[in-house]
Amino acid sequence: MATIKDLSMKCGVSVSTVSKALNGYHDISEQTRALVLRHASEMGYFPDANARALKMKKTCNIGVLYMDSSRQSLRNEYFAHILASFKEKVSRRGYDITFIEHNIGNRKMSYLEHCKQRNFDGICIACVTEFNDPEILELVNSDIPVVVIDHVFNGAISILSDNINGMRELIQYIINQGHKDIAYIHGTKSSVTHNRLVSFYNIMNENGLEVNEDFILEGEYRNVSKTEEITDKLLNLSKKPTCIIAPDDYSALGVMNVAGRRGIKIPQELSVAGFDGILFTKVLEPNLTTVRQDVDAIGAEAAKQLINLIESPMTTSLESICLQTQLIEGGTVKKL
Amino acid sequence: MATIKDLSMKCGVSVSTVSKALNGYHDISEQTRALVLRHASEMGYFPDANARALKMKKTCNIGVLYMDSSRQSLRNEYFAHILASFKEKVSRRGYDITFIEHNIGNRKMSYLEHCKQRNFDGICIACVTEFNDPEILELVNSDIPVVVIDHVFNGAISILSDNINGMRELIQYIINQGHKDIAYIHGTKSSVTHNRLVSFYNIMNENGLEVNEDFILEGEYRNVSKTEEITDKLLNLSKKPTCIIAPDDYSALGVMNVAGRRGIKIPQELSVAGFDGILFTKVLEPNLTTVRQDVDAIGAEAAKQLINLIESPMTTSLESICLQTQLIEGGTVKKL
DNA sequence: CTGAAAGCGCTTACAG
DNA sequence: CTGAAAGCGCTTACAG
Structure with missing residues (x-):
């Protein structure tokens, strides 16, 4: 050149x-x-961008961390959509995206070291299940601007859906449809899961309904077979739920599958709801009752906040930002 | 630092x-x-990676182009899976991934210029629908090592599924199930679409079956509503197909939806097949009959070939590599 | 075995 | 308004 x-x-x-x-x-x-x-x-x-970066201490490059214990990475639709939106937004502001890894050439290194070597102007942490991993903490506590999706760290910007209110709307809707025996197969423990669970209990109580502890079971996000297994348990109880909430839309297929196998019609004989509002549930018929997370807004907001933090650190506060969710009534929760 | x-x-x-x-x-x-x-x-x-790159003319960074006219980008599951696998493989060999965009900072530029500025060691072109875009051609004809997914360019390495054989297996299976009136809603024109179509005609002919031109209609990949529209047309014909092949798994939901609305049972009264073998079809019941593309292998092979081309250009031939597909019989094509 | 020097491609005080 | 010089953080012939 x-x-x-x-x-x-x-x-x-x-x-x-x-x-x-x-x-x-x-x-x-x-x-x-x-x-x-x-x-x-x-x-x-x-x-030459490298020469320029060397001199100016600015790479116009943002590191993105996608690391989860189940190695789903981009295969997780929810996070893939967020990344797509994040990418579009930062690119419009002149930043590129590079994934954070554990090595460059044949040198092994920590995530932070990778970021320092590449001189990223900022970092977006997404798709992480292990928020207590010391490497993640090291990143968050470094002096590089950081934005985190779906987890709140002290001293970093967080972007997440308003899970409490989202769950509130969903449960209230289900209750309004006449359901009292509501089962909740929740995801693995995390702050997101915790907030949803808390919200579930609160709304039930507010409506004067007692939570049946047999109906609260731990499943796993995006794990269909595990959800099937738990659904089987629920449907074998002498006192069965009239509605089952799955960890997310994808795993809600597990509830539907088990119902299908047992000849139980949805929603006539069993109601189901999910969480996320991902693509295929929009086109599945009947549409799944769910809470749509605004993945576009999450990605765009993360981009906006991170760039603000990079370019105007003194006027960007390190807060967590809650984005509104939307109740999708769909057709899988029956009016009793 | x-x-x-x-x-x-x-x-x-x-x-x-x-x-x-x-x-x-x-x-x-x-x-x-x-x-x-x-x-x-x-x-x-x-x-410092930038200083090193400046001196050594090697960035250990690969540019990835995700650009399609429908702006699906990472939202397209098929390509997201390929990228996930590509990313895992190149990172193990010490390369990072950066997305190719149209600007750095506030300078607008072509894709090639972006690559030159960032000094990518190599480029992976994926998720592109506009293969005739002059910018893509410019990339392919540059002196940067390039690998292309799902399209064959003269003088570049291509990785793609064996669509001809994949389609052969699918059609032969459907015919063996006793179907003669098979409709094919194919995707928008592209070399991949072309090969699948050619294969469809050939296998029909080999089996002594005539292709009913009313049954061959152009849809669009991943477009459920378009597929619904076309399915409606097909089901309004006086002579109806007994099996409909959708452009891909996702759009196959469109066929199922229309059937559902009309009270037509799948597969008892109408058979359906897709193409891709993406995640949710594995867990949907009945399982969709489809052709699974080995997305992991495609991503890994692309990574391997590109790195070979970067590191040993003289012993890496510029050929196209066809990966085997797998017929998933599933349960949506009925034995007549 | 070690180190001074040149240079990769830029930017930016500083002098004129 | 223009340009020589220093320097960003490295690597690598080359001399000793």
């Missing part, structure tokens, strides 16, 4: 002048600037 | 010596090397 030196020779001016002309400095005559710009575009010249 | 200069002062040797010790040169005494290594790890020193 042509270098700034080639360009300066072509223009017959010094390298310094070329650089200043290109970077919009004002102590350059309009004539010279025009000359430089013309030759630059003729030669297809663009400054 | 600590620089090599800090480290050299700590060690009391020159910067050159430190660099050589770190990089495994042999003209360094074992004593000195040990000293340097010890201090390096104590200080948490890692060489």
Whole structure:
């Protein structure tokens, strides 16, 4: 690729002048600037990003961490959608995205070391199940601007759905449909899971309904077979629930499958709800009753906050931002 | 971050010596090397990747292009899975992944210019619908090593499923189940679509079956509502198909939805098949009859080929590599 | 075996 | 308004 030196020779001016002309400095005559710009575009010249980064301490590159114990990574639709939106937003602001890994070339290193070597301007932590991993804490506590999806850390910006209110709306809707015996197969413990559970209990209580402890069982997010197993347990109880809430939309298929096998019609004989509002549930018929998380907004907000933090650290507060969810009534919760 | 200069002062040797010790040169005494290594790890020193890249003309970074006209990007499960596998494989070989965009900072540029500025060691082109876009051609014809998913370019490595054989197995299976009136809603024109179509015609002919032109309609990949529309048309024909093949698994939901609305039972009264073998069809009951593309293998093979091309250009041939597919019989094609 | 020097491609005080 | 010089953090011939 042509270098700034080639360009300066072509223009017959010094390298310094070329650089200043290109970077919009004002102590350059309009004539010279025009000359430089013309030759630059003729030669297809663009400054080397590495050299520029080295000098300016700014890479215009954001590190994204996708690491979860089940190694779903981009295979998790929810996070893939968030990343897609995040990517679109940051790219419009001139930042690229690079995944954070454990090595460069054949050197092994920690995530933080990777970020330091690559000189990322900021970091987005998403799709992590192990929030207590010391490597994650090291990242969050570093001096690199960080935004975290779906988890609250002291001293970092967090973006997450309003799980409490989302769950409230869902449960209230189900109760309004006449259900009292509601089972909740919740995901593995996490702050998100905790908030949803708390909300579940609260709304039940507010409505004067008692929570049947047999109906609260731990499943796993996105694990269909585990949800099937638990659904089987629930349907074998002498006192059965009239409605089952799955950890998420995807695992809700597990509830449907078991019902199908037992010849139980949904929603006529059993109601089901999910959480997430992911793609395929929109087109499945009947539409799944669920709480839609606004993945586009989550990604975009994460991007916006992170870039603010990078570019205006002193006016960006490190708070957690809750995004509204939307109740999708769908057709899998029957009016009793 | 600590620089090599800090480290050299700590060690009391020159910067050159430190660099050589770190990089495994042999003209360094074992004593000195040990000293340097010890201090390096104590200080948490890692060489700045940008400075290194500048000097060595090697970034250990691969550009990935995700650009499709429908702006699905990572939201397309098929490509998200391929990318996940690609990412895992290249990272194990020490390469990072950065998405190719149209700008860095506030400079607009072409994809190629972006790659040149970032000095990517190689490029993976995936998730592209516009293979004739001049920007894509520019990338493919550049001197940067390139691997392309799902499209064959002269002079570039291509990775794709064996669509011809995959389709053969699917159609033959459907025919063996006793179907003669098979409709094929195919995706938008592309080389992949073309090969599947050709294969469809060929297998029909080989089996002495005539293709009913009314049964061959153009839909769109991953477009459920379009598939619903076309399914409606097909089911309104006086002579109806007994089996409908959708552009892919996702759009196959469209066929199922229309059937559901009309009270047509699948597979008892109408058979359906898809293509891709994506996640949710594995857990949907009855399992969709489909052709599974081995997304893990596609991503891994793309990674392997690209890295070979980067590291050993003279022993890596620019060919297209076809990966085997697998017929998933599932339960949506009835034995007539 | 070690180190001074040049250079990768840029930017930016500083002097003129 | 323009340009020579220093420097960002590295690597690597080259000299000793």
